[in-house]
Amino acid sequence: MALAIFDLDNTLLGGDSDHLWGEFLCDQGYVDRATFRARNDQFYADYQAGTLDIHGYLEFVLASITGRSIADIQGWHKDYMARYIEPLVLPRALACVDQHRAQGDALLIITATSRFIAEPVAARYGIADLIASDAIITDGRYSGVPAPNPSFGAGKVLRLQQWLDEHPGQQGLTQYFYSDSHNDVPLLEQVDHAIAVDPDPKLAEIARQRGWQCLSFRT
Helix, strand or coil, X not given: CEEEEECHHHHHECCCHHXXXXXXXXHHCCCCHHHHHHHHHHHHHHHHHCCCCHHHHHHHHHHXXXXXXXXXXXXXXXXXXXXXXXXXXXXXXXXXXXXXXXXXXXXXXXXXXEHHHHHHHHHHCCCCCXXXXXXXXXXXXXXXXXXXXXXXXXXXXXXXHHHHHHCHHHCCCEEEEEECCHHHHHHHCCCCEEEEECCCHHHHXXXXXXXXXXXXXXX
């Protein structure tokens, strides 16, 4: 038995659910299209460049749903999942998850994406355990304030250790981590088996230098 850990965006999915949530908000008219889309695109470019201010980004994302109830956001998920996420579900990613499941491995998604976005996507892959960037919720409504310790960069290492402390049955298992992004190098360095999935150019070069396995869920 092992622990199979998956990044979400551009790994299990053939796109970025976080960025697409912003597109969904724009398309539905929930935010000002011009200003929101420009900032959303800039944050995504910063992420790709490895310069993302994760706290600034999470504040930006949560500002768009501040005051909304959990039920409000759950009501938006059906359309978001059907129109934006389902076309990005990768059969080879599903097969990899299913292979680990058939082997009796524990399954975990760890992502910098906000939990309210990532949770229904994780459910689509049949993965119950999820580490994501959390938001502070007050009286059933989103406060607009990110919770401490977002799961981004080195924060994924911290959050995984916290999760393992809370799940002692998973401690000591051989760890596999699948990711596309150079932002995940801190965690890739910590696991037993680092696997670069359709890696970005920076991660592809690091994986080549370190002899990490590379594979594709898209081809």
